[in-house]
Amino acid sequence: MIRTDSPKTSKRAEFEQLFFDSESTDRLGQMLLVMASELHVLRDRVRCLEFLLANNHSIDIRELDHFEPSPQQARVLHNDRETFVAHLFDVLDGHAQSTSGLGHPLAASAPGT
Amino acid sequence: MQTFDRSTTAFQELIGTMRQQWANQLYPALHRQYQAQGAGRDITDSAAAGALVADSALYRWFCFIERHYQRMKYSDPRWGLVVALKADPESTAAQLHPAVDSAVLELHPELPIPEYYRAIDIHQHPGNLVGADYDGLMYQASATSIHPNTRRFEVHERFAQLLQQRGTFDSILNMGCGFGKCSFPIARIFPQAQVTGIDLSAPCLRLAAHTVQSLTLPNVRFIQMDALHPGFEPGQFDLVTSTQLLHELPVAEIHQLLKESFRLLQPGGQMMHLDFRTHQPWQQFLIEGHSVRNNEGFLPAFNHMDIEAAMTAAGFNDVKVEAYAETPGSTDADWPFWRLPWTLFSARRPLDLAS
Numbered sequence: 001m002i003r004t005d006s007p008k009t010s011k012r013a014e015f016e017q018l019f020f021d022s023e024s025t026d027r028l029g030q031m032l033l034v035m036a037s038e039l040h041v042l043r044d045r046v047r048c049l050e051f052l053l054a055n056n057h058s059i060d061i062r063e064l065d066h067f068e069p070s071p072q073q074a075r076v077l078h079n080d081r082e083t084f085v086a087h088l089f090d091v092l093d094g095h096a097q098s099t100s101g102l103g104h105p106l107a108a109s110a111p112g113t
Numbered sequence: 114m115q116t117f118d119r120s121t122t123a124f125q126e127l128i129g130t131m132r133q134q135w136a137n138q139l140y141p142a143l144h145r146q147y148q149a150q151g152a153g154r155d156i157t158d159s160a161a162a163g164a165l166v167a168d169s170a171l172y173r174w175f176c177f178i179e180r181h182y183q184r185m186k187y188s189d190p191r192w193g194l195v196v197a198l199k200a201d202p203e204s205t206a207a208q209l210h211p212a213v214d215s216a217v218l219e220l221h222p223e224l225p226i227p228e229y230y231r232a233i234d235i236h237q238h239p240g241n242l243v244g245a246d247y248d249g250l251m252y253q254a255s256a257t258s259i260h261p262n263t264r265r266f267e268v269h270e271r272f273a274q275l276l277q278q279r280g281t282f283d284s285i286l287n288m289g290c291g292f293g294k295c296s297f298p299i300a301r302i303f304p305q306a307q308v309t310g311i312d313l314s315a316p317c318l319r320l321a322a323h324t325v326q327s328l329t330l331p332n333v334r335f336i337q338m339d340a341l342h343p344g345f346e347p348g349q350f351d352l353v354t355s356t357q358l359l360h361e362l363p364v365a366e367i368h369q370l371l372k373e374s375f376r377l378l379q380p381g382g383q384m385m386h387l388d389f390r391t392h393q394p395w396q397q398f399l400i401e402g403h404s405v406r407n408n409e410g411f412l413p414a415f416n417h418m419d420i421e422a423a424m425t426a427a428g429f430n431d432v433k434v435e436a437y438a439e440t441p442g443s444t445d446a447d448w449p450f451w452r453l454p455w456t457l458f459s460a461r462r463p464l465d466l467a468s
Contacts, residue, residue, distance in 0.1 A: 017180055017405070019173045019174075019176045019180070033185060036127070037127060037185070037189065037191075037192070040123060040124070041120045044120075044126075083191070086190075087191050
């Protein structure tokens with residue numbers, strides 16, 4: 001069976017590669033990438049939804065502007081917002097890295113590292 | 114191929130498009146900047162080449178995006194490959210644990226995994242290729258965006274065609290075969306040959322064995338084995354190959370691999386390893402930076418080693434190091450897009466040294 005407690009992690013306690021003049025700038029850049037990802041995925045989903053709705057003739061798209069969520073739907077929207085912000089802030093601790101091996105004895109002699 | 118939910122698919126497609134635009138839009142702009150800065154100067158090494166662009170905003174963004182698009186592809190906490198594969202273990206298990214004929218797949222769970230293999234998350238693959246059952250699927254999914262401006266697996270199909278131009282072979286060893294992306298086209302182009310793929314990664318080999326069942330390729334098998342200590346008899350193969358394996362080894366291990374390649378070949382047999390090499394200052398600067406940003410820790414030392422001397426010392430003759438076009442036109446001097454400096458390392462075991 002597949003292990004569900006995989007040792008894999010998206011974060012490791014390793015140094016942070018910096019490309020700009022400060023950690024702040026690099027992390028701002030990473031937030032931009034997260035924003036771009038969120039925006040693109042959202043756009044993709046909306047466009048696909050429009051395709052589905054149009055295919056099914058199931059909605060007048062103007063209803064969207066007058067939509068009032070039910071309490072249950074409001075909780076879903078709230079959770080979406082929290083997940084979005086958590087994703088956006090995830091890069092700010094500087095540990096969104098993978099193991100480079102830099103400094104490892106086996107790689108230490110490599111020039112340019 | 115693994116399929117993902119719509120959001121993960123959209124995210125991974127975005128990553129692929131970022132990679133494409135990075136190679137085809139940002140890189141040409143950076144190269145133009147380098148050419149303008151370097152006009153009339155005598156640039157003799159990578160440090161001098163890099164000094165011309167290192168402080169520019171364009172170069173910093175070029176580096177930043179190279180690092181982080183790849184990191185996000187694997188490790189993004191919402192739609193990265195790790196979370197996507199962990200989220201659906203049943204589907205993953207179904208793909209990795211089919212009933213496989215033991216003649217096609219031979220695993221050795223007791224095989225020790227070398228320290229160099231564990232030390233680095235090569236190309237930012239978390240835990241490298243031995244950390245989890247789904248590593249083969251993850252590498253396969255990742256491989257769709259590794260080589261911009263080539264068709265999927267075009268590099269390996271062209272390599273198989275090139276092998277065909279170099280001879281006819283009956284027994285072929287494909288070292289570091291991974292999930293079979295190179296073994297399959299070789300087996301297809303040499304239907305009379307027995308192709309053996311070996312790799313350290315059991316998850317990759319399981320995927321290779323699963324895939325081959327749908328390809329009607331009866332002449333390929335996969336064995337979990339260390340290419341540096343292969344358990345084959347001497348002279349068992351007439352062709353030993355690998356793709357993208359050498360640069361993932363420390364120099365001492367490369368010497369060992371060449372020694373084993375020689376031992377496993379029949380007299381007159383050929384060795385062809387496809388990998389990367391450049392001594393052009395600008396390309397060298399890029400490859401050294403790429404090795405840092407993409408966790409290719411052994412690549413710079415490999416690029417610097419005297420590989421011709423190493424092949425000769427291992428006993429080979431007809432030693433050749435040649436530029437390799439992964440897609441038509443890519444080795445032309447005016448090729449405008451970013452690419453890795455693909456290179457073919459070939460040699461022959463002399464006839465007069467038969468053991």
